[in-house]
Amino acid sequence: GRFLLVCNHLYDLDPGIPLTVFPDAQLAFISKKENLQKPIVGPLMLKIQCQLLDRENDRAALKTILRCISILKEDKANIAVFPEGGIIRDGKLLHRFRPGVFKIAQKANVPIVVCTLNGTQNILSNVKRFRRTDVRFRLLEVIEPEELKGVTTTQIADRVHAIMAADLGPEHVAG
Secondary structure, eight states: OOOEEEOOOOSTTTTHHHHHHSTTSOEEEEEEGGGGGSTTHHHHHHHTTOEEEOTTOHHHHHHHHHHHHHHHHTTSOEEEEOTTOSOOOSSOSBOOOOGGGHHHHHHHTOOEEEEEEESGGGHHHHHHTTOOOOOEEEEEEEEOGGGGTTSOHHHHHHHHHHHHHHHHOGGGBOO
8 A cells, every 4th residue: 555655864865775675666755846956866856756845835835745645645656755854964864853744644544654764875975985885774663544643743753753763873863
C-alpha cells in the first residue's frame, strides 16, 4: 500500500538514497521550489514527480499538501519528505520539524515510514578525493494510520522526531 516516507535531511543528494533503497516504491518527493533551478537536480526532480513547495506562500504550500494527499489517495505514488524543511549545515544530523507535512498521512490514511540517514554529507568531499563514502539508511518504524487518529500534527512530529533522535543519538540532535 501507499505510505508517507519521512527522513532526516543532510545533503542535496539525500533523495537518491531512498530512491535506490526502494526502487519500486514510486517515491514522489516534496521539495522547495527553489531546487528546481539547480542544474542537475532540477530536471531530475521533474522526472520523479517532485511536488514543489513554496515556503513563502502559505496558500501555495497548502495546495502542495493537498496535491500530495490526492496522489496517495489516487494510488499514483508514495510521498517522501524531509520534515526539517531544508538542510542546516551545523554538523548535527537532526533538527526541528515542520509538522504540517504529517497532515498528508492523516488525511490520506496511510502509514508513516520513519527512516534515518547518515553519511551523505560526506559524499562530495570524498568524491573529490576519490574515496568511498559509507552511507547508513535505516528504516526505524512504521506508524500505522490508526495511530494518527485524534492526535495533532505537532504530536506526530514530536513522536517521529523522538524515534529518529533515539537512532541517531543525542550528540547528533540540534537543541
